[in-house]
Amino acid sequence: MKKIWFLGLGLALLLVGCSDAGSEEGKKEESADTSSANTDAAGELMDFYLNLTTTINGTDIDLNGYEAAVGGEAPPTGDELAKLADSAAASAEESAKAVENTEVPSGLEDYKKDIEEFKSTLAESYNMKAEALKAEGEADLTExxxxxxxAENQIKAILDKAGLVSSSLVNDLNG
Known part of the structure; x- marks a missing residue:
């Protein structure tokens, strides 16, 4: 009887050990899946950011040119300044549209709300620049x-949340 009891106890311990090992394997697989999902989302987020800045850099060329000319040693005046301001305003409007039309990839659902808020703030910045450039007198782009x-602070927070090194949006768009 004692032999059967020891055999039963040994079998019970063996089953408990196997169930713990399976639990550990399950945790490892789940952790690997989560890590892989985070890596995929981080990659998609970086692709989104790079595509957005590349798109904007294709549309805000005249705006950057205006800002560089006005901040230069011999800023333009008169008709030259007016011409630069008109093309810069059009450039800012195109940039705002480009931001608004940028789709958030489906793999970024966890970040979608934050990204949409960032896009809204960035587009608003470009729209504010366009309005300031169209106004009479010297354009004040301070606001x-x-x-x-x-917008830069918003994207930095999103990149940090994804475990990515934050970037300078202002430098990426104006540099």
């Missing part, structure tokens, strides 16, 4: 630049 910094 629009502050809105751009707000």
């Amino acid at each position: 629009a630049d502050e809105k751009m910094v707000e």
Whole structure:
């Protein structure tokens, strides 16, 4: 009887050990799946960011040119300044449209709300620049630049949340 009891106890311990090992394997697989999903999302987020900045850099060329000319040693005046401001305003409007039309990839569902808020802030910055450039007199882009910094802080928070090194949106768009 004692032999059967020891055999039963040994079998019970063996089953408990196997069930724990299976549990550990399940945890390892789940952890690997989560890590893989995070890596995929981070990659998609970086692709989204790079595509967005590349698209904008294709549309805001005249705006950057205006800002560089006005900030230069011999800023333009008169008709030259007006011509630069008109093309910069059109460039800013195109940039705002490009931001608004950028789709958020389906793999970024966890970040979608934050990304949409970022896109809205960034588009608003470009729209503010366009309005300031169309106004009579010297264009004051201060508020629009502050809105751009707000968008930069938003994308930095999103990149940090994804475990990515944050980037300078202002430098990526103007550099």
